[in-house]
Amino acid sequence: MKSVVIIGAGNVAFHLTRALLQNTINVRQVFNRTLSKAQELGEANNIKYTDKISELEKADLYIIAASDSAVEELSHYIPYDDTLVVHTSGSLSTKILKGDYRKGVFYPFQTFTKRKALRYEEIPFFVEAENKEDEDALYKLADKISNEVHRVDSEKRRKVHMSGVWASNFVNHLYYVAQSICEEAEMPFDVLRPLILETANKIQDMEPLEAQTGPAKRGDSIILEKHMDLLTDSRQQQLYQLLSDSIKRTYQND
Amino acid sequence: MKSVVIIGAGNVAFHLTRALLQNTINVRQVFNRTLSKAQELGEANNIKYTDKISELEKADLYIIAASDSAVEELSHYIPYDDTLVVHTSGSLSTKILKGDYRKGVFYPFQTFTKRKALRYEEIPFFVEAENKEDEDALYKLADKISNEVHRVDSEKRRKVHMSGVWASNFVNHLYYVAQSICEEAEMPFDVLRPLILETANKIQDMEPLEAQTGPAKRGDSIILEKHMDLLTDSRQQQLYQLLSDSIKRTYQND
Known part of the structure; x- marks a missing residue:
């Protein structure tokens, strides 16, 4: 050109x-x-x-x-x-x-x-x-x-674009939800920033499938229930449940 | 000590x-x-x-x-x-x-x-x-x-811990979902890595509320519908809907 x-x-x-x-x-x-x-x-x-x-x-x-x-x-x-x-x-x-x-x-x-x-x-x-x-x-x-x-082609590009909605737009919204929960504990967003950065850094040379940790991955139903009790917003409860179910299902054959 | x-x-x-x-x-x-x-x-x-x-x-x-x-x-x-x-x-x-x-x-x-x-x-x-x-x-x-x-105290610590589940465990699972969509378009996870890192970098000196972008934030219902059509997994469809609704609600008074 x-x-x-x-x-x-x-x-x-x-x-x-x-x-x-x-x-x-x-x-x-x-x-x-x-x-x-x-x-x-x-x-x-x-x-x-x-x-x-x-x-x-x-x-x-x-x-x-x-x-x-x-x-x-x-x-x-x-x-x-x-x-x-x-x-x-x-x-x-x-x-x-x-x-x-x-x-x-x-x-x-x-x-x-x-x-x-x-x-x-x-x-x-x-x-x-x-x-x-x-x-x-x-x-x-x-x-x-x-x-x-x-x-x-356009169809593949649309899929790539949608994968970005998950990896960026939706991820950023989870940062927002995390911040609101942190603030309920009177903690500033600053306490989340290093964790957020390391979570993204981690998958720069790992696959998300092997990088996964947390109560849903472990199938720790006691923590899952406690967290559901801590949540006061019904949309957040639904999201927590759905995301946890999705993680559990991903690892259910482990 | x-x-x-x-x-x-x-x-x-x-x-x-x-x-x-x-x-x-x-x-x-x-x-x-x-x-x-x-x-x-x-x-x-x-x-x-x-x-x-x-x-x-x-x-x-x-x-x-x-x-x-x-x-x-x-x-x-x-x-x-x-x-x-x-x-x-x-x-x-x-x-x-x-x-x-x-x-x-x-x-x-x-x-x-x-x-x-x-x-x-x-x-x-x-x-x-x-x-x-x-x-x-x-x-x-x-x-x-x-x-x-x-x-x-223990209660606040539990909330901080749960905020980490959102900001790290759930976020990593969204990386996994994004990867699976990318692979449907025959694209390697590598195309997502820079976006993921920049999304986390961005909120190191910004708040998630101002960093949010994407079709749900804009209220772009045409793209939202197209994405729902592109998704083949019913759990992913539910998640897409719930996350988009949650974003829309966050900005509905803008």
């Missing part, structure tokens, strides 16, 4: 722009409907920016890095046919892109926070395109950024 | 012995019912070891670092009255300790794997004793190892 234009200025756009520039890809311009956001991203990286469709420059690749609900509308803005347009969503098909250009997907599998530094080479990328040539080009581009690039 | 004897030779005993020795606490001896395990721990740290109760040396503190189900039996073995005996369990009362000695708890709040190095100063410790003097001594001892020491 000789030139890239980024459409969007949120967390994903921010980190993708940086990752591309760090790998000496020519990011020509950033477009965002809110000028101040386009400006912030553009100025931070010393690249052009605009909020006007009429000013959109010609490029080999347009990356629409926006929330799922905004992708379709933004896809109408690109006025060129002889180019490749991709979105960065884990769950949308290429068909969401409404234009006569060639279409694809460039999905980075990570949770992005603007102010947090990330090692881009460790972010898995999933690429897809309507034709082999474009897919090869997207693969090569992702391969410049990352050590882990996969070609996947 | 002038001298300590460790009862047990599992993961917790292994790391506690190291943490104490690194802080120049005199660990006199390790006792374990399986001699080979006592020997392994003793020789690794250049301290005495035994599998015989009759050889148990006199010390100021005995730390029973064993699984919950073994604590009571081991507590009978200590033949001295004028000493302090503690266990390291998050869920057991001091009353589980059956002897005429003074009793307490020395609970390190972390998940321990033998071969994995840990920063002991970051592990929160929760101490409890039947009398103030012993509690002070346990606090001072934990304070030598760690930057985060709390005095808690």
Whole structure:
């Protein structure tokens, strides 16, 4: 890809722009409907920016890095046919892109926070395109950024995306539940942070199946009952029961 | 504490012995019912070891670092009255300790794997004793190892322990579910590892409430339905629904 234009200025756009520039890809311009956001991203990286469709420059690749609900509308803005347009969503098909250009997907599998530094080479990328040539080009581009690039169709990408909902969104919610229980014991969230980090660290060179510990794994029904008694929220009780049952069933043949 | 004897030779005993020795606490001896395990721990740290109760040396503190189900039996073995005996369990009362000695708890709040190095100063410790003097001594001892020491009664300690079940045991099980979904898409667990680590890293300087992202947080019912269709296991469907509802409810007033 000789030139890239980024459409969007949120967390994903921010980190993708940086990752591309760090790998000496020519990011020509950033477009965002809110000028101040386009400006912030553009100025931070010393690249052009605009909020006007009429000013959109010609490029080999347009990356629409926006929330799922905004992708379709933004896809109408690109006025060129002889180019490749991709979105960065884990769950949308290429068909969401409404234009006569060639279409694809460039999905980075990570949770992005603007102010947090990330090692881009460790972010898995999933690429897809309507034709082999474009897919090869997207693969090569992702391969410049990352050590882990996969070609996947939409169905597989959706599954990968859903696995991320479990491993990140749901996990974060369990952190929240844990925090609320800790606070009932008048303990700050700080006491949970080292445990949370070590639990994630542990499976960096182990499989979750062998890393599992705790009362449900041991089949310790006395503790399980005591914990059910300690819980006051009925949704938390249901979750505790269901998660414990699921763990027990996973190890029932041990 | 002038001298300590460790009862047990599992993961917790292994790391506690190291943490104490690194802080120049005199660990006199390790006792374990399986001699080979006592020997392994003793020789690794250049301290005495035994599998015989009759050889148990006199010390100021005995730390029973064993699984919950073994604590009571081991507590009978200590033949001295004028000493302090503690266990390291998050869920057991001091009353589980059956002897005429003074009793307490020395609970390190972390998940321990033998071969994995840990920063002991970051592990929160929760101490409890039947009398103030012993509690002070346990606090001072934990304070030598760690930057985060709390005095808690049994009820609060049980809540802290349960919060750990959510933040570590249940979280690890979600990693396992995520892995199984990823494998349905013929993707290795490796594609999830960076996301898992970043999700845990993120809340090291953020609160889970502000770190939450994903379809349930956004109230994106189209994705939620698609994910329910992708799931083939009924328990996973129930879990998905319950976790999503719980997230939605957490943010419903936003």
